[in-house]
Amino acid sequence: xxxxxxxxxxxxxxxxxxxxxxxxxxxxxxxxxxxxxxxxxxxxxxxxxxxxxxxxxxxxxxxxxxxxxxxxxxxxxxxxxxxxxxxxxxxxxxxxxxxxxxxxxxxxxxxxxxxxxxxxxxxxxxxxxxxxxxxxxxxxxxxxxxxxxxxxxxxxxxxxxxxxxxxxxxxxxxxxxxxxxxxxxxxxxxxxxxxxxxxxxxxxxxxxxxxxxxxxxxxxxxxxxxxxxxxxxxxxxxxxxxxxxxxxxxxxxxxxxxxxxxxxxxxxxxxxxxxxxxxxxxxxxxxxxxxxxxxxxxxxxxxxxxxxxxxxxxxxxxxxxxxxxxxxxxxxxxxxxxxxxxxxxxxxxxxxxxxxxxxxxxxxxxxxxxxxxxxxxxxxx
Numbered sequence: 001x002x003x004x005x006x007x008x009x010x011x012x013x014x015x016x017x018x019x020x021x022x023x024x025x026x027x028x029x030x031x032x033x034x035x036x037x038x039x040x041x042x043x044x045x046x047x048x049x050x051x052x053x054x055x056x057x058x059x060x061x062x063x064x065x066x067x068x069x070x071x072x073x074x075x076x077x078x079x080x081x082x083x084x085x086x087x088x089x090x091x092x093x094x095x096x097x098x099x100x101x102x103x104x105x106x107x108x109x110x111x112x113x114x115x116x117x118x119x120x121x122x123x124x125x126x127x128x129x130x131x132x133x134x135x136x137x138x139x140x141x142x143x144x145x146x147x148x149x150x151x152x153x154x155x156x157x158x159x160x161x162x163x164x165x166x167x168x169x170x171x172x173x174x175x176x177x178x179x180x181x182x183x184x185x186x187x188x189x190x191x192x193x194x195x196x197x198x199x200x201x202x203x204x205x206x207x208x209x210x211x212x213x214x215x216x217x218x219x220x221x222x223x224x225x226x227x228x229x230x231x232x233x234x235x236x237x238x239x240x241x242x243x244x245x246x247x248x249x250x251x252x253x254x255x256x257x258x259x260x261x262x263x264x265x266x267x268x269x270x271x272x273x274x275x276x277x278x279x280x281x282x283x284x285x286x287x288x289x290x291x292x293x294x295x296x297x298x299x300x301x302x303x304x305x306x307x308x309x310x311x312x313x314x315x316x317x318x319x320x321x322x323x324x325x326x327x328x329x330x331x332x333x334x335x336x337x338x339x340x341x342x343x344x345x346x347x348x349x350x351x352x353x354x355x356x357x358x359x360x361x362x363x364x365x366x367x368x369x370x371x372x373x374x375x376x377x378x379x380x381x
Contacts, residue, residue: 038103085296091322185234
């Protein structure tokens with residue numbers, strides 16, 4: 001993407017400033033100071049992790065970029081030799097305790113990730129989209145209970161565009177009768193051999209409407225008015241905008257099923273029966289796994305995949321990696337607001353090429369423990 005320098009600056013500066021205020025407001029770490037100034041005393045600084053060169057981040061190349069307010073946006077090298085445990089990646093905003101005797105290198109004694117969000121469904125309408133259900137049960141029994149079928153594309157096999165896996169999925173959903181069917185792209189995968197070769201005899205939009213949308217409308221009509229379908233696009237969708245964050249599909253739905261099929265953006269945050277669901281179809285877990293460096297066990301009960309997913313919650317961001325992985329069309333003019341996780345979701349959907357999993361991500365703010373959220377990678381259909 002051809003981003004303006006102003007957009008790059010605004011994104012990085014807003015992230016650092018927001019996290020600096022949260023650290024200061026917590027009252028646990030004191031006021032952030034300039035990490036580039038020489039001092040024999042222990043200080044607390046907040047900044048963004050970055051690499052001093054073109055290659056992959058390693059223990060010898062860790063830099064901390066401060067905010068314009070505290071350090072004029074300057075960078076300082078970080079020495080992590082005294083740290084028993086850490087988990088760092090480019091773009092991560094952290095708090096660092098340590099001292100800088102020379103003014104050229106901060107000797108870190110502690111790394112603090114950002115304060116985690118508490119579960120809260122009271123979000124502004126611009127950030128949370130509600131999927132209401134018509135249920136015959138009482139409000140008390142219906143609250144916080146919803147049956148779902150979740151799937152991520154591609155929805156076709158590599159040898160044809162007949163969408164046989166998609167049809168089998170709808171048949172399965174028809175038998176199980178979930179209240180909510182969540183489908184995440186890609187629907188028309190740009191990596192499909194026939195799309196890459198350009199051998200299709202129909203337009204991408206026509207294929208999507210005939211093979212996907214028409215089948216979903218038949219499914220919704222058969223299931224009845226209480227069933228809901230949510231569609232989330234992917235940057236690999238050939239018929240949609242190649243940009244991230246990504247707008248929702250702009251489609252025409254028949255009046256009969258219009259209230260049943262909802263198209264949301266990528267990423268998105270929505271509520272269903274008081275359950276807050278967050279979703280992003282960009283493979284952030286795979287991208288973080290190739291960029292993160294760590295030492296020790298940050299949490300003895302968490303494995304590496306759980307730790308990677310936890311970074312999104314601690315950074316309050318659906319894509320905290322910066323610079324983004326090659327192939328991710330990150331639009332920095334949209335990113336500061338659209339990528340923000342403003343409240344802890346109870347269900348976090350992160351489709352990935354990594355092995356499918358279901359994990360409960362527990363969090364802790366100081367002495368306060370919370371239940372966290374359930375993170376799901378449904379794999380590829």
